[in-house]
Structure formats: C-alpha cells, structure tokens
Amino acid sequence: MLRLPCPYCGERDEPEFRFAGEPAVRPGSDVGDAVWAAYLYMRSNEKGPHREVWSHAGGCGQFFLLERDTVSHAVLRALRPGEAS
Amino acid sequence: MRRLAAGGAIDRTRPLGFIWEGRKLSGFAGDTIASALLANGIGVIGRSFKYHRPRGVYGAWTEEPNAIVDVALGARHDPNARASLVPLEAGMVVGGVNAWPNVRRDALGLIDLFHRFIPAGFYYKTFKSPSWGAFETRIRAMAGLGVMRPEPDRLLYDTRHVETDVLVVGGGAAGVAAARAAASAGLGVMLADDRAAWGGVLQAEGGVIDGMEAAAWAAAAVGEMRGATLLGRTTVFGAYDHNAFGLLEQRRDAAGGWAEERVWLVRARQVVLAAGAIERPLVFPGNDRPGIMSAAAVLQYVRHYAVLPGREVVIATNNDTAYATAAALVAAGASVTVADARPEAPGRDGLRVRAGCVPVGTGGRHGVKWVDLALRDALSNRERVRCDLLAISGGWSPSVHLHSQAGGTLRWDDAAAAFLPGVAREGWHLAGAVTGPVGLGAALGQGHAAGVAAAAALGRVVHVAPPETPARAVEAPIGAMWFVDVADRRQWIDFQNDVTLGDVALAARENYASVEHLKRYTTLGMANDQGKTSNINGIAALAAMTGRAIGEVGTTTFRPPYVPVSLGALAGMRHGRLFAPIREVPAAADHLANGAVMREYGGWRRPAAYLRIGETVAAAIAREAASVRQGVGLFDGSSLGKIEVAGPDAAAFLNVMFYNEVANLKVGRLRYCLMLRETGVVFDDGVVARLAAERYLLSPSSSHTEGVLAMLRAWQQTEFPAMRVVFHDVTAAWATFAVSGPRAGVLVGRLSSDIDIGDGALPHMAVAEGVIEGLPGRIARVSFTGERGYEISVPARHGAAMWRHLLGLGEDVTLYGIEALSVLRAEKGFILIGTDTDGMTLPADLGITAPLRNKAVDFVGKRSLLTPDALRADRRQFVGVLPEDPGFVPAVGSHAMVDGRSVGWVTTSCHSPALGRSIGLGMIEGGRGRIGETMEIFHLGKTSRAVIGEACHFDRAGERLHG
C-alpha cells in the first residue's frame, strides 16, 4: 500500500488516490491517426523514475504529477499542475 | 499418560476437559491441542493429503505441517486448524479430517498401496480416458482436508490503522532486546509476537540474562517498556510498500472462548526484524510416521508443556542444536540414542552418540516402532533400533519472508547451510536467528544494536545497557545432508502435500528445473504451512538432481501472507449491511411505506417498483408504466447528479467537455448532451441546464456523478488551468421528483409557486428557479418517459415532505419505480448508458451525428470520431428490435445472427404496455441499413426471429410531450 504525497494535504495512503495516467501533451485535432493513437494508448513503461498523474480522489480531489521509481516504489516528488519541474 | 509430574508453563490448577474424535480427554490451561493430545498418548492425529498415511504431531508452533484438525467450540469452527497453534479451551470438540470413519482407521489408507500410480502431477498424465471430466468430480471431492460448515460465520473481526516509530517483529531474545532499547530512547515502539507470552523459545531453551532466568527477563523487560504497544498472539503476516505491514491479532473476548481476530495495518518509520528461524526435517526413507518429530519441538513439549512424547528416543541430527533436546529428554527420564550425520560428533555425558550415522528406514504404522541406522559410507549395512520417538533435526532456515517481501536480497551460505539475508531495505534492521545461526549472547547483542540503529535513524539515543548472558561453548558447524542417497525415494520433503524426493527427481527428469516450476508441478510448499519445513529441503534436492549449486537454484518469490489469514479477518466489519456504503434518497421511508421493492442502482437504494397487495413485481411494472401514460405518475429522481458549473469561461469550458453544442444554449433552457472520453466513447448522457449567463447545472446519471466531476476537474486542472470556471457537486443538497403523464401539468399547477408553468413560459426543455411551497426550488420541463413531464427540485431536507405533498394534491397519482421508467424509455427508444451502450459505442453509432458535423470547436474525443475505425460502415448501430412473436420477450444479450455469425445483440428487451406486445432495442452491425429486415435472434441454443426498425416504438412524432 503506497504512501503518496498530495501536494496540498500531505502524505496519505494509496486508497485515497486514483491513478490518472501518464502526463501527455494533447495533440491538436489535425494530427494523423498514428500520432493520435499514440497519444491515446502508447505508454512509456519505464523502469526506474517515472512520471504519472494521480488525483487525490478520496481527499481534496486535486490532480498532481508524481515522480515514482517503478522498481523501488520510492516517491521522488509530487508537483502541482503547472509547477516547474 | 505422558505428562511429566512437574515443570512446564502449564497451569496444573486448571484442568480443561475436551473431546477428541468422540473421546473425553483432559489437558491444562496453557496447553495447545497438540500438547494435550500428546500428553494423552494420542499418536495418529490426521491423514496425509494424497496418500492418506497416518500422521502425528511434528512441530510445536507455526511450522506444523501434519496435525490439521477440525476444532469447534460453541459457534466457532475451524476446519483446518493447526493443533500446535490452538490454545486448549474447556469444551472444545476436536476431530480428525481427511479420513473416514476416523483417523486411526481411514478406509482410504489403501490408496497408499497405489502410490506408484499417483506421483506428483499425476492428473496431467492419467485419468484421461474417456475424459478427465468423468473422474474430476470424484478426485476433487477427495482432495482437501477439513470440511467447512454452511452456517454464516458469527465471529467478530475488526481493523486498526496505526503509525509507529519502530515496529519490532518477533518477541524472542533479539526482539525484546531491540524493543527495550528503542523504547528507552523515548520512541513509540510496537512489539509483535505470535505467542501469548514474551521471550519466544527462551521458555524451552532456558538460559540466564542480566542475572535472571531468561523467560523471566523477557517478561520483565517488556513490562518496563514505556509507551509501547504490545501485541501478543499477533503475527506480522505481510510487508508491503513504504514500510506498511499487515498484522493478524488473535484476541480473547471478555466472555472467554475462542479468540476473535483483528487485522492491524501498520506504517512504521523503522523496522526491526527478529523473526527467528525454523527447524528443517531430515530427509530419509520413511520420515513421515507419527512419532517422528522436530527435535526443537520435542524440546518445547518437554520443557514448556511438560509432555514426554516418548521414552525410547532416537535423535537423528546433522547439527548441534538437537543435543539440547537430548539433554532435556534424559533429564525427563527417557533413554536417548543420537545418530549424528557428521563424521565428528561431540561426546556428551550420558548419551549414546553414533557419528557419521543416518536413518535409512523406519517402521510402525500408527506410531514409529523402529528405525534402521547405517553409516553414511556403508548405507547397506543397517542396524535396527527400537524407539517410540524419533526426533529429527536437519538444520535451521532463517525466517526471511518479510525481508524478502519488502525486496531485501538473499544469499546462500554454505557454512550455515541456509539462505541468509543480504542487503536489507532502508530503515530495516535484522537481529537474531533470522540473520543466521547465533547463540543467545549474539542474539541479544544484535537485538540491542538494532534498537540503537533504529533510534539513531530517528535522531534519538538509547538509555539502557545491552543485556548480558554468560558465554557458551561455540557450536560445531552443521554438516548438511539433504537426503539419503539410497534407491528408496519415499523420503518426505513436504509432509502436508505428500511430496517426496521421488517427486523432485521426477520434476527434474521432466525438465521442470526452475524452482518456480518445481513448486507448481509438485505442489511442494503450497499447503497451508506454506513450505516452512519443506522449501529449503526441496530446493537443495532439486539442486542435487540438476547438478547446480543451491544458491544458483534460488528460492521462489516470497509473497504475503506468512500464515493463512481468514477472509473474515481481512474483511473486518465489511460484510452484510456494512459491506459497502450505500446512498439513500430523502424520501426512502415513504417509499417503503408505499410498498416499494428497493434495489441497489449505481450505489443508491431506489424503488424498483411499488407493489400493491398480492402483486408481483412484473405486474406492478406493467401497471405503473400503463398508468403513467394514462394519468400522472410520480418518480423519485433525487439520486440524479447535480453539478453547478459557473464562471466567465463556463460556457466555453462546457463546450469543450460535451459532444453537443453548449455555448449557444439560452438561459432558462435545457439540452440533452453526451459526454465523451478522449477515445470518442460515450461516457455519460445527461441534461445541461443554463440557469444564468455564467451558471449551469449538469445532471449526470446517478452512477456517473463522481466520474463526471472527476473528468471536469481533470480537464480544468491539467489542460485548461487558465479558464475561470468552478464546479460544485450539490447532488446531496437537492431532492428531485419527476411528474410525468397527460395530467402532469394539472398536478404541477396545483403547487403553490411563483414559477409560471404555462407552456409559453415553460416549454419542453426549459427550466425556471423560484419559490415552491415556500421553499427555494426549480421546476424543469423535461421527460424521460416521452409524456409531458416536469422535474420539481427542492432542498433535500424537505424532500420527504414534498413527496407527500405531491401525493396529496388531489390527483390519482401513480408511483412508479426504476423498472417502469425503463420500460417507458424503451418504448421511446431512449438509451441507457451501460445498457444499450458499451465501452466502444460512439455517438454516431447512436445516430447522434449533428455535433460532429456542425460543432466548430474542438471537444474531448473529437479527433477519435474521425479515425478509420470510427468511420467504418459496418459499425454496430442502435436500432429497434421487434420480435415476430409479440408474446416472446428475448433475453437481453441475445445475438442477431447472419450466416451463423453474430452481428450484434439485443440490449434492451421488455413487454410494452403501450403497444401490448414485446419490444426491444439492440446494437447491430449496419443496423440502420437493415431497417425493415427480419433477422434471426439466437440465445442459449434457441432461435427466434425479429424485425429491425426504428428505436422509437411509440409516438414517433413526440406529440405526447406537449399533450
């Protein structure tokens, strides 16, 4: 059971959070099918430090960016949307 | 009787009567079922899983693989209890399992004669003709041990979530030393041990610590710890992410009797693992008989429980620890012969010791009667020695399970003949026998050091001196012997699952050379003792069979739980009514009073139908649906979501979030809109109301309110943070009632309100705010039934009162529930998300195409509607399905068939009171092009025929909305 840091509420346990996918830049509506499909479905599947979006659904409801090591689960940091990385 | 006259930690002033297989026996408070049975001379306790061989007690604690019994006391029942773990209580009824008529005379014991035909994995090769199915039922019926009772479990379980500074796993010498040190530093310490008393095996092994008797020292040290949470009878069963742990506490309720269970979820800043080690059996032919026991367990039975399991004892060992057992047995009056597999065996006073000597066979069906001994370099030269107890020790395996679960590494150590912990996770400190073979002094030293290290990591200093114990002679190293190299391979490795050396050899021969394959193919380590006494012996045997080093073979992945944990304990309070939260509508009590059958829909308890006396649900549904179209019906829609959206950019934002055009919606008007996912799939449908220039009210479907809100928040926060728009979920604050039917306007007109509900002021799809019966509220003109319809919304506190008020306004009002509403909307061809749509349905599939053509701005999912797959001509499309037989209602999910291939299915199917016949809706490939066609409908081997048509079966022009 992971312990995740909501940037607003502090550290809480995993059941309070919902995974919300990988951060992605939304392509414009004129991109080709392959680019759009990659945006929808392709994931980086990294081993090691990895960025992902979570929401504190069981708490304040805010969305934030989490950097987590996919091997050790070490939480590296959490950023509010728009916060400098 | 085998009870010693004196000694032990049992309470001889409290005798306890219990029943074993119908016989009345007696033990003492402090006994386990196993020790009480041994004291009464009971040898055969159970039958092995596959071969039904007689088995007796082997161990004294969690390592026990054989003594599985059925225990009942009052309402409490465990069909697979390990007798060595259950504290004896007065009145317990204990019986054997996996035997008929009883464990001593099991009819299925004959199976053992055919053991050659049922080795490991026999079910992959035999019982094939005519088919496995012919044998499967009978073979499965014979598998398993205890039998569950069908009555509901009445035990109480609960859960605690806590954080602690230092979690100390294990309350033996090392664990108590660590906890004592950490507590002296002022830290919050949680100490957990699965025994009832502190000190672990100190009671049995003895010793002197800080001048006190060892077990007394442990009790005193624990008693002096300040601010500590002491959890006896608690097993730490799992290590999870970020130093989270699961603990299972066996508790005694105030009224006595069998313990209740509590699961603790603990988050620890520092961890001390002092979990000890488990003794392995020696592996030799015939090593599974009753009366063959772990030497360390025998020591516990003699010293802790004052039970002498035998008087003519042979001890077979490959290490020094068994000699403590020998000394205890001699002191208790037994005659002892030691067969030490090592070429140089220590000489001991009063003991007959044979060096370089191993057991090569045993005899005695209901209890060991003799053992054949031979020299390791002359195995064919056997000497038969009589005995009634054979105590065996094959070495010690550190209990590294939690360390490995948390990602710690292991390394094989040849000198210790064990997998020892390698690199520990950060914040973990290991101490005692879990680190490898240690004496009492080293265990205390390591424990104290672990407490110091844990405290230092938290910036604290320890204020006690390390505990001291007199030095002891260094033990001679173990002489590993993994099995006896003779032709007879009926040498047991896993007692509980009946896995022998021959099975390991079979697996190796068939190339199941990976340790993970060995486990699954032979089921070694998969019984409820989880391989505690068998895993290492199995790995070593596999290594020998495949010519590899033991470290090269490695271990299987360690996974929680360390001991079996009942599902009840994991559920805690979450069962029955408390299984999951459920939402109630404000008028719930009134619905019940009106005969409603309440069902759960999307997390809300809502009326399915209102039954009159003697009515069936189906009859009620038909009556309600018919009455709504004739007069006026009243429906509780309070569970509908209500999300307020406001701000200068609200219109622009909603225009991006919805498929339909929202920005041009006029104030005071409603629009039915779809919300899509980025994949273009229809996520929710609902009504968008514009209450003011910069204020909207969304009505998502009841089960999707949370999801819609999450989607709005996600897009606003991550994609459009500059947009000035806010959302308020006000679902719970409002009660909403739908009034529907030709006389709906009459009923609503009788409300005392400042809202003008004339058709000019409030046409279909309009909304107005105002005062209703003195309450702030809204009246919307909207319909899901196809009849003239209104939705009245008032603050939730007044919901029940408004419901009653509407009922009393002088009209003959029909109450209708969800099921009747579903029929009414089906007659009109209105979709239900998740019923008529699935995870692939696009708006064009539903025939809603205008926004894609006309809407200028980009919106969520738009690009996905232009992919080749979205534009395929043969996509499934939403159509009406009219069965040829008007009295036949096809099952939902029936397939539409073309040339023997399914091209879609029926999504909605019911009897229509308005049409007096069955109607349906479906999603069918190229459906709109098939309108007018008759198709074959198929379900569970039966076929029927139906005509494809428009989805709307009734009042296609929609005139009744204005009637």
Added chain:
Amino acid sequence: MAEMAAAGLAEGIAGAGVRVTPVEAGRIWLVSGVEMPANTVAGGQYWLAPGRVLVVGGAVPEGALVSEVGDGFVVLDIGGARWREILAMAGTLPAGALEPGMCAQTLFAGVRMLIAGRDGGIRVFVERPLSAWLLDWLRQAATSFV
C-alpha cells in the same frame, strides 16, 4: 409546507468510551473563489481545495460561486475516551492530523468526508445520502469492540 421539514437524526450513539451526537450546524455553503491555508479551519470556514471552502453558519458568504448545501450534509460530533480508536478503525488518517483548527478530507469507513478536529474528538461532515449507512457503521464500531 415549509414547516414540514424532515427531522435530522434525533438519536445519537453511545458505546463504551464513544459518543456520537448529531449537530445542528445551521446553514452551510460551498464557496469557490476564497483562499485559505490548506487543511485548516478558521472562523467557520473549512478548506476543501485551492480556491474552495465550506462555510458553516454565519452570514451568507461572498465568492465567485456560492451554493447552499446545508441540506446535503449531516454533521456529527464523535467524542469520548475512545474516539481515536474509532478513527483508527475507520481509516488511515492519523489523529495528529486533526488537532483543533485542522481539518482533512479523507476516506472514513470507505466514505469520503470532511473531518475537523475539536477538543476531545472530531466533527465529521458526511453527505446526507450516506449518513444512515455511516451511523450503522458507527453503531457497530462503537458498541462491538473494546
């Protein structure tokens, strides 16, 4: 008709060392456009999210969007010597996060709610549709286990 208000929950719960009492909190509003430090309570205002607060009692607040939601909440005070145990049974929020003046939104017995610290216990704001179930849970928790 306005006087026919459905009564709130009249009875509380009393178990060994646990007291649950309903609170008449007065009017409650969801207000957007107001900032305050995260997870704090001040002057009847409770932090919910950046720019969003719950206002309990007092005058009608001002903000970018003000929604009266008092009807949507049931407010309960949980106290007694064992209130921290009830919290430990209900979820993973430590009692230290709920000193007076602090608040938190969290999962309590699987129900998402706002919890505020107070002297001798906590005050919880639960959405009305879930209140009946929550009271069942509290009844079981308060009276079953010691």
